[in-house]
Amino acid sequence: MTMELANNTRTVQATGSSSYTISLPKKWIDEHGIDAGMELSFYPAHGGELVIKSERTSARGQGASDEPRVDIAALSAAEVRQVVDALYAIGCKEFALRAENGVSPKQRRTVANAASSKTGLEIERESGSEIHFRTVIDTTAISLERTVLQLQYAALSMQRTVVRVLVDGSFDDLERIDGRCDDAARRFEVIDGRFRRALADVEELDRLGRSRRAVFDRYTTAGHLLTVTERFQRVADLLHGRGNVETTPWSDEFEDCARRSRTLTEAAVDAVLTASRPPYETVRDARRLVEDVTDLHRRANREDGHAHVWTVALVGLERSATSVTEIAERAVQASLRA
Structure with missing residues (x-):
């Protein structure tokens, strides 16, 4: 209008x-x-x-003539990857990349790698000058709530395993979380795509059966959970290949804060998805956790001798505490709107 x-x-x-x-x-x-x-x-x-x-x-967008066609002749491999990512993110079911003088081998490899990293995206056909994509997964059958819970599982299991390795030296457990961060990123992309389509298409919103605000609540919650997963993936990457990690005087306190963050995350996410009542207590406990983790990090910085991996882990724990606070605060807003 x-x-x-x-x-x-x-x-x-x-x-x-x-x-x-x-x-x-x-x-x-x-x-x-x-x-x-x-x-x-x-x-x-x-x-x-x-x-x-x-x-x-x-009727717009239903015919083959409305299939997005992007000229990639002058684009680098990295820019081509951005185009594929963007078209997938906005929910294009079919699209094509073209280069009048031919798609270069490097561009073609980039396109193939991009397609393989996306859930349900495949190269339908290709020629010397064009590559056509289509999405084969039925995203309408995907539940936002179930996907958020799957992201929660990835984030909390990643954190739990990394903390166990740091505190107890259970390095064999690292194999259990291999690939979990990539899986979480793909699940977030699905939520991101449905969220973007819901902003512009009321039919998509109707299929989701949620208001735009409720869809946004799930989208932002998923984003927080993905960030926590990525933070502790960085710690896991530092731990891979090590046979041990030095203990610290405050490892028990670190473990306790991590446990509290997982418990509060489960409560906050549940509150977002149900919007039954404002989780004021969860918000209060999460803010207290932020203060405790910040204080722990400050004290650790005054000490010498702990390995770099502990510093990265403390940053990840701070992100966990901040994320659960923001999720819980959003749950309060969602419940008051209900």
């Missing part, structure tokens, strides 16, 4: 015992090419919105 129509109002008119009508602004009619007698589609959305679409608007 244009700015000129932003504050436009219409009076509802009764036309019978069971129906009502409103007039549509002529400027909007002209902008969207609507003629008398044309059918319009109505989509009731969460939050009391009613979205109107013309058949012409609803």
Whole structure:
């Protein structure tokens, strides 16, 4: 809707015992090419919105001619990867990359690697000058709630394992989390794609069965969980190949803070997904955890002798504490909106 129509109002008119009508602004009619007698589609959305679409608007993007086609002739391999990532993220079911004088071998390798890293994305066909992609996974069958819980499992199991290795020296446990961060990143991409489509497409929002704010709550929660997973993946990377790690006088305190962060994360995520009541207690405990971890990190920095991996782990633990606070605060907002 244009700015000129932003504050436009219409009076509802009764036309019978069971129906009502409103007039549509002529400027909007002209902008969207609507003629008398044309059918319009109505989509009731969460939050009391009613979205109107013309058949012409609803049919866009369904034909092969509307398939996004991006010229990559002048792009580097890294830029080509960004194009694939972006088109996948915005939810394009089919798209093509083209280069009039031919796709270079380096670009082709980059494209193949990009496709293999995306859930459900495959190269449908290719020629010397074009590469066509399509998404084969049915994202409508994917539950946002279940995917958030899977991300929570990845984040907490990653943290739990890394802490166990640091405190107890259980290096064999590192093999259990190999590939978990990559799996978490792919799951986040699925949530990210559905979130982006829901911003622009009310039909996608209807399929999700959630309001835009609720979808955003799940998206931001997933982002926090992915960040925690990535932080402790960095610690795991430093631990791989080591046979031992030096203990510290504050390792028990570190372990206790990590345990508290996992318990609070489970409570905060559950509160976001259910929005049943404001988790004020979880917010309070999470803020206290942030203070305790910050104090622990400050004291550790005043000491000499602990390995660099402990410093990286402390940063990861601070991120865990901050994330659970932000998730819990969002849960309060979600429950008050419900």
